Amino acid sequence: MASFRFIHAADLHLDSPFIGLRGLDDGMRSFIQDSTFRALERLVRLAVSEQVDFMVISGDIYDSSNISLRAQLRFLDAMESLAREGIAVYVIHGNHDPLDSAKLAVKLPPNVQEFGAEPSRVTAVRRSDKREVAQITGMSYPTSKVTDNIALTYPQATRELYHIGLLHANVDGDAQHETYAPCTRKDLSQAGYHYWALGHIHTRRMLQESPYIVYPGNIQGRHIKETGPKGCYVVDVDEGYNTVLSFHELDSMRWSLVQAPIDGCGSVDEWRQYLERTLGQVAEENREKLSLVRVMITGRSPVHRQLENGYVLDELLSEMRRREAAKAKTQGYGGCVWIEGFALQSGDVLDLDRLLAEDSFAGELLRLARKEQSEQRLLADDGIVPYALAPLMEHAEIRALLERMPAEELLDWLRRAEELTLTLLTQESKRGEGAGI
Incomplete structure (x- = not known):
């Protein structure tokens, strides 16, 4: 078998509305709402620069079954860009963009293979010489709620090629996500595939290496529960089926939880200065990205009494947001830190x-x-x-x-x-x- 390279991405959630963010000016709101599209553009550039043979996308391209035309046209542009480079794309639809979605109407170019409502299999080839390198099996959600173990309906691996399974599912019952297409690692291992390209869970996870059972996470974090780097995997497979994964960041804004203890602070202003130094470190670490943070106020100090009434935190939040908005207008959003909110978990001085x-x-x-x-x-x-x-x-x-x-x-x-x-x-x-x- 010939060596080859592919990208595994999932959960693009294009045109996610980012509901619930408050205090944003028009520029900041626009930057945030376009973040999923920027991640898609970076995904395309990565595929071209890494000279991948093909890409697999494991569901939830769109954010809602009532799919916006804007999202469809942006995805169409991305697929046409890949078509010009000769890069094939294999796609399944998940619970957010099932096949019965009301507005799934835009016709995609021929380099895009969308799997239907029953498991089917196609053969992927290497771009340079059209040699067959992989069998890809996938199935799209016919409706938004697929609660059966559809992994058991996938056909067993047969031919002497590398086998990739595209599956949008909750493997081993992750309690933080809806139990759609529930299955186990044992179910997947028994199919004889080499690589299970999963979607649905927005946290990057390597569940198993033999066979590979992988969640790449989503390409752009959308709220405070989706913290840390977001992106996709570039996967290299050699002649002996040896597989190497490399994670690549695609996000242009990053969510994080920031600890700001009040222990040892004698005044609100002393704590404020500590907080500003902490946020300065976040900005330094993410010079090219907008940081959205939730500040976790912890510890014990008399300062807690002033923070508890809410007025101090409201005024501080408003002022710190104003400063970051002004900074963004002069230097762009890279290195800006926007406080999504404060979580008051501190207390007064008590001997518990x-x-x-x-x-x-x-x-x-x-x-x-x-x-x-x-x-x-x-x-x-x-x-x-x-x-x-x-x-x-x-x-x-x-x-x-x-x-x-x-x-x-x-x-x-x-x-x-x-x-x-x-x-x-x-x-x-x-x-x-x-x-x-």
Whole structure:
């Protein structure tokens, strides 16, 4: 067999709306909304510069089944650019862009092979001499909800070629993603393929190396749960089927969580200066990218009391955003750091170990709160959270929002309630001691 090179990409989510970002001026909003298209352009340039023989895209090219014409035309332009270079593209559709999508209408050039609603197989060739190098098997989602184990319907490897399977699926039950096309690594291994090119999970993961079972992640992070570098894999296969993967970044903006502890800070301004130095380091590390960060405020200090009321953080957020927007207008978005928001996880100065050991109301409250801070207890029928939320659950719209809320957000509510209550209790106790009660 001849050696060859291909790109494995997935989850392009073109024209993602980036809903929920606030405080953006028109320029910043436009830059962010175009980020998936910039990642696509970089993907095309990478394919050309790396002289790949073909590319596979493992689902969710588009962000919604109500596909925008703009997204389709941008993808068409990209595929035509690859066609001019003689690069074939093999595509499956996933839960965000199934075959029954309302506006899937633009005709793609002949270098693009889109798989249908049943597993099928095609032969890929090397660009330079048209030698057959790989068998590629894939299947697109006919509708947005495919809950069967479709991997079991893929045909077994047969011919003496390298076998690649394109699959948009949740392998081994990742709880952070919807369980579409659920399967196991064992299911995939038994098919006899050399490389499973997966999509659906937006985190880059190498699940297995024999055979290769790989998630490249999405090409551009879209919210704070999609942190870190985003891109695709360039895959080299030699005559002996030895496979080497190389990750390439494609994102032009990057999401991250930034820790900003208040420990040891005697004033809000001292903490602000520390925060600005920290964000300066983020800018230095991402000179060519826009950084979108959530600042995690942790630790214990009297400064927490000033941050707790919200006004200080709101004003600081507004001012720091104004500065970055002004900087972007003069130097571009590379090296700018936009604060998506603050997550207040800090607290007042409290001796939690002493409170946990105390036979007091505050101690009992703390022990109870800690007991409830697990996903097993969080929504238990006899748990505190369901009891506290019961009045809200009587309202249909609020109930729908709460039922979709991730467990981690409910846990954050519980932690904030714990902190606020303990602070109020200990302050009341100190006032009582001062009055000689």
